[in-house]
Amino acid sequence: MPLPAPDVPASQRLALDCRTLLDHRIGKGVCGCCGALRPRYKRLVDNIFPEDPEDGLVKANMEKLTFYALSAPEKLDRIGAYLSERLSRDVARHRYGYVCIAMEALDQLLMACHCQSINLFVESFLKMVRKLLESDKPNLQILGTNSFVKFANIEEDTPSYHRSYDFFVSRFSEMCHSSFEDPDVRTKIRMAGIKGLQGVVRKTVNDELQANIWDPQHMDKIVPSLLFNLQSGERTESRSPSPLQASEKEKESPVELTERCFRELLGRAAYGNIKNAVTPVLMHLDNHSLWEGKTFAVRCFKIIMYSIQSQHSHLVIQQLLGHLDANSKNSATVRAGIVEVLLEAAAIAASGSVGPTVLEVFNTLLRQLRLSADYELTGSYDGSTNIGTKIIKAHEERQLQEAVIRTIGSFANTLPTYQRSEVMLFIMGKIPVPGIHPALPSSGCGSEGTRMIQVMLLKSLVQVTAGFQTTNMLTALPTSFLEPLLSFFLTEDPEIRLLVLQILLSLIDRHDNTAKFRDISIISDISLLKLKVDKCSRQDNLFMKKHGQQLYRHIYLGCKEQSSGRQHYESLFALLGILSVELANEEVVVDLIRLALALQDLALSTDEDLPVFNRCAVHALAAAYLNLICQLTTVPAFCQHIQEVIEVRQKKSPYFLPEDVFIDDPKLLSSAEKVEGDVLFLQSKITEVLGGSGYNTDRLATPYVPQYTDEDRLSKRKSIGETVSLQVEMESRNSPEKEERTPAEEITFETLKNAIVLLSPRGILQRGCRLCLPLVDSVGMEEQERERRRQVVEKFQKAPFEEIAAHCGARATLLQSKLNQIFDITIRPPPSPSGTISSGYGQSQSRSIPIYEMKFPDLCVY
Numbered sequence: 001m002p003l004p005a006p007d008v009p010a011s012q013r014l015a016l017d018c019r020t021l022l023d024h025r026i027g028k029g030v031c032g033c034c035g036a037l038r039p040r041y042k043r044l045v046d047n048i049f050p051e052d053p054e055d056g057l058v059k060a061n062m063e064k065l066t067f068y069a070l071s072a073p074e075k076l077d078r079i080g081a082y083l084s085e086r087l088s089r090d091v092a093r094h095r096y097g098y099v100c101i102a103m104e105a106l107d108q109l110l111m112a113c114h115c116q117s118i119n120l121f122v123e124s125f126l127k128m129v130r131k132l133l134e135s136d137k138p139n140l141q142i143l144g145t146n147s148f149v150k151f152a153n154i155e156e157d158t159p160s161y162h163r164s165y166d167f168f169v170s171r172f173s174e175m176c177h178s179s180f181e182d183p184d185v186r187t188k189i190r191m192a193g194i195k196g197l198q199g200v201v202r203k204t205v206n207d208e209l210q211a212n213i214w215d216p217q218h219m220d221k222i223v224p225s226l227l228f229n230l231q232s233g234e235r236t237e238s239r240s241p242s243p244l245q246a247s248e249k250e251k252e253s254p255v256e257l258t259e260r261c262f263r264e265l266l267g268r269a270a271y272g273n274i275k276n277a278v279t280p281v282l283m284h285l286d287n288h289s290l291w292e293g294k295t296f297a298v299r300c301f302k303i304i305m306y307s308i309q310s311q312h313s314h315l316v317i318q319q320l321l322g323h324l325d326a327n328s329k330n331s332a333t334v335r336a337g338i339v340e341v342l343l344e345a346a347a348i349a350a351s352g353s354v355g356p357t358v359l360e361v362f363n364t365l366l367r368q369l370r371l372s373a374d375y376e377l378t379g380s381y382d383g384s385t386n387i388g389t390k391i392i393k394a395h396e397e398r399q400l401q402e403a404v405i406r407t408i409g410s411f412a413n414t415l416p417t418y419q420r421s422e423v424m425l426f427i428m429g430k431i432p433v434p435g436i437h438p439a440l441p442s443s444g445c446g447s448e449g450t451r452m453i454q455v456m457l458l459k460s461l462v463q464v465t466a467g468f469q470t471t472n473m474l475t476a477l478p479t480s481f482l483e484p485l486l487s488f489f490l491t492e493d494p495e496i497r498l499l500v501l502q503i504l505l506s507l508i509d510r511h512d513n514t515a516k517f518r519d520i521s522i523i524s525d526i527s528l529l530k531l532k533v534d535k536c537s538r539q540d541n542l543f544m545k546k547h548g549q550q551l552y553r554h555i556y557l558g559c560k561e562q563s564s565g566r567q568h569y570e571s572l573f574a575l576l577g578i579l580s581v582e583l584a585n586e587e588v589v590v591d592l593i594r595l596a597l598a599l600q601d602l603a604l605s606t607d608e609d610l611p612v613f614n615r616c617a618v619h620a621l622a623a624a625y626l627n628l629i630c631q632l633t634t635v636p637a638f639c640q641h642i643q644e645v646i647e648v649r650q651k652k653s654p655y656f657l658p659e660d661v662f663i664d665d666p667k668l669l670s671s672a673e674k675v676e677g678d679v680l681f682l683q684s685k686i687t688e689v690l691g692g693s694g695y696n697t698d699r700l701a702t703p704y705v706p707q708y709t710d711e712d713r714l715s716k717r718k719s720i721g722e723t724v725s726l727q728v729e730m731e732s733r734n735s736p737e738k739e740e741r742t743p744a745e746e747i748t749f750e751t752l753k754n755a756i757v758l759l760s761p762r763g764i765l766q767r768g769c770r771l772c773l774p775l776v777d778s779v780g781m782e783e784q785e786r787e788r789r790r791q792v793v794e795k796f797q798k799a800p801f802e803e804i805a806a807h808c809g810a811r812a813t814l815l816q817s818k819l820n821q822i823f824d825i826t827i828r829p830p831p832s833p834s835g836t837i838s839s840g841y842g843q844s845q846s847r848s849i850p851i852y853e854m855k856f857p858d859l860c861v862y
Helices: 010-024 032-037 040-047 059-071 073-092 096-112 118-133 138-152 166-176 183-204 216-239 254-267 271-287 295-307 310-326 332-348 358-378 394-413 417-430 446-465 479-490 494-508 538-560 566-582 586-604 612-633 636-652 683-691 697-701 710-714 720-733 736-740 749-759 761-771 775-798 801-826
Strands: none
Touching (some): 059 073, 059 096, 073 096, 073 118, 096 118, 118 166, 138 166, 138 183, 166 183, 183 216, 183 254, 216 295, 254 295, 271 295, 271 310, 295 310, 295 332, 310 332, 332 358, 332 394, 358 394, 358 417, 358 446, 446 494, 479 538, 494 538, 538 566, 538 586, 538 612, 566 612, 586 697, 612 636, 683 697
16 A cells, blocks of 8 residues: 655645756746755856856856865766756757857866866766767867867876777868868868867877777878878968968968877877878878879978987888888889988988898898889889780889989988998899899899899999098908909999999098099199098008009009090099098009009000090090199109100190090090100109109019909900909919018928929920920910819809819818828927836837827816
């Protein structure tokens, strides 16, 4: 049976009904006598709204509401809920004035309250912001965004475990792509979206409890939205007036705001977040074909490189390299755009920021060079010329190759000296040598592909060595680098020889003197050149002692080349001048003077089939260099002789001087072989005048004769592999150091055996017969020797590794057996106090155990 309802007085029941009515009807139209029955927080909220919304927030009542919220923080969540309810109703009724007042009140409460109950109030606040952002009214969207930005700048004291910003990321990104008809409104909406994204980043990037803003699902929305506005603003700026004519309103443009937001985002990226931030940039540039224009892509990565922490720069570079590999079969313009971005990124990166995998960076770039050369030769990306394959434009591939070469140099400039030396050796090892390793991935490229790769890699070395500074030439030009480099100087290709000269000049010149020797001329006073000269160090002397003759020989052979032109002789003159300034001691000066006189003899020789221009050019080169070296030695008599010969040439034979040879249209003789008289520099005279100044007269009086073999003189040297083998063999046999300081010959078993054979009657008879052999037999012997050498080179180039190892092992076994024989003969028993060593049975031993076979106790061995 239900209980009877309590007997409530009629007056009290009326009051309860009025209170319920007031809870559901808010407004000023209700009679004020019942206001005291409403909760205080609702009355305080209602009082901040004026009769006319245009009058704005009632500040006095707002202060009361703020004081109440601070005094009773447990009511803050109810205040927020009530404001949210009222705002939703005003939005539905299009009472936008009251909406603005409600948002202003919420903003002030957020700024003032930092209690533990702020989280529940924030939920109501974000609910209202979301309501405004979902509206189709631009003003409400902008209003909600501004409130969110103010909220994002507040540092909360208490963490939030359940708050989500996924909606705001999506909505703000959508606003960044607004396509509103009115351009001014569209700009405001886009700027509001950018500010909103900036606020989301600020609010979440340092809060570990929030969803990770660096996740790809968020970055794929944020970064493209920023890049879209950056790109759109770039197009409008090209049509806009100059910055001086821009008004104050136009100064805050979407482009500037976007760039500032993008920089802030990247500046907050930690080591593990760089990839997620850069990947959307790469995808955006791919999807919108922005690599080909280069300008926007370069601008984007400049912002990235300047914004991220410097120690993270190598991560961006590695991503770009990986993206370049991924687009290896894309068009040349796309790859060139990526390479240009790499070039700019390397220039911005701090020293050493290429990262731990330095050689991998250069390996990737060199691989792109090879692929580009392969594409250019085959005409397609898949190595075939079928119908339907994408046709490759050769000029675009060449532009790409030049961009890659510049990028290699840019990367090298960021490296310390020791790493740059490693890169030089690495690139040198990549230069293809015919017959040793293939030049290109494809099999049908032939010698043309090999030459292309050689030229491109040598150009890369020119970029790497530009500005290279070292104090020790032995480390700058080690044998493992210098010998392969000089081997390319023996090729017929004039472009390759010129590149080798440029590399040598960059490495040897440590005081930037090359530019002062750029033009060959008769310099009357070298003090006008303001050369920077330092005293040769011990390392420099060791370098010239080890490699000097090798350099002289290649300079001499370079002058002999019929394909040498004006640039070659200018570079050779510069190389001679740099050697004289950087590495010249007394012995080097003597050798260089001998070399210059040998060049004069070369120009006069009738054995060499040199054109008239080359003969006159060699004469002019020798004259210009002797004029330079005589002023560097400061020997008056030497200078006088050189000047006398030059004056005679100016009167009789101006075509033997550089001013009349190295011009656009030189006037030369029909034949320059038969030249004599006082137009030549005399070795005897130079020896006499320099001998009086303490120079080595014996060495000066000896004409310089380069050590080169018949193969060097007769062959066309089309095979670099043959040139390398011949050069190594020649230098091992005819080293000038060995001629000057011949060590004592070792007396071995084989030496004694050969001597006995030679002294026997049979040996004497054989030698006598050999001396009587006709010239035909000697030519046959030379051909046999040449064939034997060719077979040896071919064997080491083509034979399997096991066969070569077995051959070398047999030689090592033979050597070991000879050494054992020598040890057996030379080792004697150690002296004993009694003269002999007696055994336990009274028998004396004539020979003891050799020292190297004795076994000592462990305590005696350290």
